[in-house]
Amino acid sequence: MNWISNYVRPKIRALVQKDTPDDLWVKSPATGQMIFKKELEKNLWVCPYSGHHMRISARKRLETLFDDGDYTLVELPKTLTDPLKFKDLKRYTDRIKDANAKNEDKEAILVARGTMGGMQTVVAVFNFSYMGGSMGTAVGEGLLTAAKLAVLQEAPLLVIPASGGARMQEGILSLMQMPRSIIAVDMVKDAGLPYVVLLTDPTTGGVSASFAMLGDIAIAEPQANIGFAGKRVIEETIREKLPEGFQTAEYLLEHGMVDMVVHRHDLRETLIRVFNLLTQKGPSAEILPLKGAEEAKEEAAEKNDPAE
Template identity: 55%
Template sequence: MNWLTNVVRPKIRSILKRETPENLWIKCPDSGQLVFYKDVEQNQFVIPGSNYHMRMGAVARLKSIFDNETWFDVALPDVTADPLKFRDERKYVDRIRDARAKTGMNDAVKVGYGRIEGHPAVVAVQDFDFMGGSLGMAAGEAVVTGLELAVEKKSPFIIFAASGGARMQEGILSLMQLPRTTVAIQMLREAKQPYIVVLTNPTTGGVTASYAMLGDVHIAEPGALIGFAGARVIEQTIREKLPEGFQRAEYLRDHGMVDMVVHRHDLRPTLARLCRLLTKAPVSQIQSPVTLPVAPDVEPVTADTPPA
């Protein structure tokens, strides 16, 4: 045994080696600029300089929208984890387990209830990091639950959509969420409460074909990819070259598919203003406390107390 090679050298390497977090730096997909992760995080995941909007997790999104970064987590019903016992290259239950470990979420949609500049609102957020934000039974149930709560509380419902479409591992059960969410949206309309959709990058597939395009007002983040089928599929179908910027937020706004494109830093005041206008809320209602029928031991989620 060569102690210089097998003992001394590895110890020297371990002393000199510096552990560097993988996400210490972020490379801007648009400009190629390297940016310190903490700077991007403090800037609501918008790259300084290029203004490129990175994807934003569900908890970070709720913090950026609700007053004082405080809200009530809305309890969501449990659903069958693997109704079809699906397996492709891996078992579906294994994919679900990995996605839950990665995001800390039970499924792709998280729902919160709180105030936006004093106005009560129910907010649902789709997290693209959870299996591409795909729409399955649990995500559909979360959207429906949020809409029902908005009807009960007589408050606006806001959804941040980010999805690759329906979840193929759940087959027809995933596609059934399209009409289910549509019916729940109709219930909200009958209650005369606003339904506001914020389209983030990307919003595609069955989500675009259902609740993401049924809002009273459609807002998009700059540069967001929004559409049903991919550009390549469309070009192969119509055998024509698509226009520059096709399916991007600015193109859709210019052609009437989106009402406005709003920078992430301006989203909160924009949503608050829309809630006030669409509900004609008196000042007394805006300043009234937000309550939720929960158990006495349930506390509101804050920036210092991460959600369970």
């Protein structure tokens, strides 16, 4: 029996079984169902059973929006790595090293340019997997760079936040990015260019308290968590139970905080249509000249002429 268990069975398993990758399946956070990863990627990381919109990477987001998935990343200004020499349970520099090791991109924001529906467009997208998409000085520089580029190219600016808020390890410097981001928004609006925000899960803290809520058009993905403080914190503060669905995209739409909630499959077409409407220079129909007072009197006289 030991010979069969220890020698024969392992040999048989080696012949009939192949190594199976660990990441073939993904568990849906909404239903708990296991979904084949390739099927999920093909469906833009939307659960095919419940419609739950899972978080996707910043680069994948850019691929789904730009024409033919083609875009050019914009190099961002360098910033101080650890301006306050901050340390909590770990050194801030160590946290950055860990985040860099886990991510292809070395900050919480990417700025890209390309075409959407043939129109030059600038997109600033947050990378939530990099320290929760937290907003530090590098993110502030990224938003200003995106705004300057949009003005230079006379292109619409699309910002896609996915963030837990300001980066506490940079202290007051992270909070200063809130007014800086508003300066970036004003630059685009003063140039008469569209500024559109796509709110994704999550959009919270200092991000939602600044540029994220200033879009000419505010679009959100289904069931995205959007707010400032967390639900539990609010309930403990006001000592009341909050309504069902509070801080979801649908709740905000119902209460006038966002303009539309759009399924991920329809986002690209919706954004292109919005940009076309906002950049349309001429009138949508032929302008007819107003008739003068004398012409109006003559027409009225002709209509009331008894000879006719």
